[in-house]
Amino acid sequence: MKTSKKIGLGLLTLGLAVSLVACGGGKKADDTATGGDKGKGADYSAALVTDVGGVDDKSFNQSAWEGLQEWGKENDKKKGTGGYNYYQSNSDSEFTPNLNSAIDDGFNTVFGIGFKLQPAIEEIADANKDTQFVIIDDVIKGKDNVESVIFKDNEASYLAGIAAAKASKTKHVGFVGGQEGEVIGRFEAGFVDGVKSVDKDIKIDVKYAGSFGDAAKGKSIAAAMYKSGADVIFHASGDTGNGVFSEAIDVMKTKPENPVWVIGVDRDQHDEGEYDGGNVTLTSTLKGVGTVVKTIATDAQDGKYNGGKTEVFGLKDGGVDLTKGQLDEVNPDIQKAVDEAKDKIIAGDIKVPEKPSKK
Amino acid sequence: MVGTLAIIVSSALVYSAPLIFTALGGTFSERSGIVNVGLEGIMTIGAFSATVFNLFTVNIFGALTPWIAMLFGGVIGILFSLIHAVATVNLRADHIVSGTVINLMAPGLTVFLTKMIFDGHGQTDLIKARFGKTSFPILKDIPVLGEIFFKDTSAPAYVAVLVAILAYYVIFKTKFGLRLRSVGEHPQAADTLGINVYGMKYAGVMISGFLGGMGGAVAVQSISGQFSISTIAGQGFISMAAMIFGKWNPLTVMAAAIFFGLSQSLAVIGSQIDFLKNLPSVYLQAAPYVLTVLVLVLFIGKSQGPKANGQTYIKSK
Structure with missing residues (x-):
């Protein structure tokens, strides 16, 4: 009885704490006064x-x-x-x-x-x-x-898929999503289609963390994927992706001879991939x-x-894109393949699916 | 198969290490009769100060930085826990209320300081030196076991296990531990025998601050790599659950924390184990919670805390 009360109060505290911090942020809105020109x-x-x-x-x-x-x-x-x-x-x-x-x-x-x-x-x-x-x-x-x-995140993810497929030496790549749904589904669908367009036999692990803020879970998912042979992971998972970067860096530090990569999302995540022996960010999809x-x-x-x-x-009006990242350092062919696909998508020759195919 | 087991174990250890430290901290505090619901806040402070320490001293300490930052997080944790100690021991505040204040204060304070130190950003920069993966020499060459337990694994988790064993020894085999427990069970009796009740309570809370701060420091330096409001989100409360689950005994508390980590990593990795592969993923995702309920119902009897836990001791009475 007493213990359950304690935990209940604990949870209440957590809620209060979060909302209190929130108030701090919200009030900021008023402190600079009106501009009346x-x-x-x-x-x-x-x-x-x-x-x-x-x-x-x-x-x-x-x-x-x-x-x-x-x-x-x-x-x-x-x-x-x-x-x-x-x-x-x-x-x-x-x-x-x-x-x-x-x-x-x-x-x-x-x-x-x-x-x-x-x-x-x-x-x-x-x-x-x-x-x-x-x-x-x-x-x-x-x-x-x-x-x-x-x-059209699926278009940028398609390009990410091509980059991943071309960069992968093990012919095995991974996708880590935040919460399953329409938006992240577009990322998954585009990525899977992009990988398959390069080589149908590449194995793709798809895993959802169920949260955009659970770095610990992102890390264990990434650990499992890298350990089972994947060498490129595309994450569309917000802060959960911090765990993916963290695991990739740990792997690189222990086994630099088998390079692993992360593809960032929404903005250039080059900084997240940096460590004292190099950088694990292959490239990032951009969302304008x-x-x-x-x-x-x-x-x-x-x-x-x-x-x-x-x-x-979409790609056509610069709403989404893929960064150069380290594509050229890995293999100069990648950027070429990405650019070709980009032109085709803009011209309408390639239609990228928006929804992942049913498993 | 060995490979899969190795991932399950190492992921579980990465996840459990902060919980073990913090849950042990809670054990010390509650053994002295002070309920510490402020563990979450103490972890937050520990995580924040360790991150800042790591960022500013990495050029001096190099690869040792995470370990020193961990101790630093612990020291700041002590300072922060003193607020709880003063409020509950001297000012006779309700333990839950004081702990709640700690939990409310820590996120606000750390986010505010982050904004002050890092040009108005909501999170710190990324740390350069992390715990990473460690392989133990010699031990890693043991067939099968070496691969599962000692290769590319989490060093802080093993330190946590050692601390748990040490904590067991301190609480149950030393004079200090006996006094600590007596203060938590029956402070009047302890007082009449000349034990400094307030002093013991201070010691209990401060140790919990030290271990809780280290727990937070381990979480940030092995998992997220930067401090933000989402770095410590509930781990402190899970640690409290582990402490209760483990019946205030350091060794079982540690086992409970590892159990939580194990069920979490099973849920993530289960889909790669051959005989679990065909199971719909919803079962694996629900597994940690179902397992916890089952273990609680089937194997754990009544969880009985220290008798005078949560009661304010007034010396003159």
């Missing part, structure tokens, strides 16, 4: 609500925030109400409160960064018809004040969240908000 579109303001994680997560949120900051600087906006700002979500339960704060602070356009915000925006949009919402990575249909943005946020904010300021529509960004 007039001019064309001067009254227009935009804010974003992050997915779980901060605006310096070295990934998705950071990229979006950088895009919004760039937009703000170009348009002489100040950080804070009436200009541009961010609301940090530290847990799923903070999406709705953060969206509400953004609306209350009078922002014209509110970006929801990440598919996890989809239900919250869908619920809130009808009650706030004057606010323009943008949801990244998911689709909300039939609402005039919600614009949906989707990335920042560019898209900037473009949409600029358009909306000029009165060109595409409410109710779904916009798709």
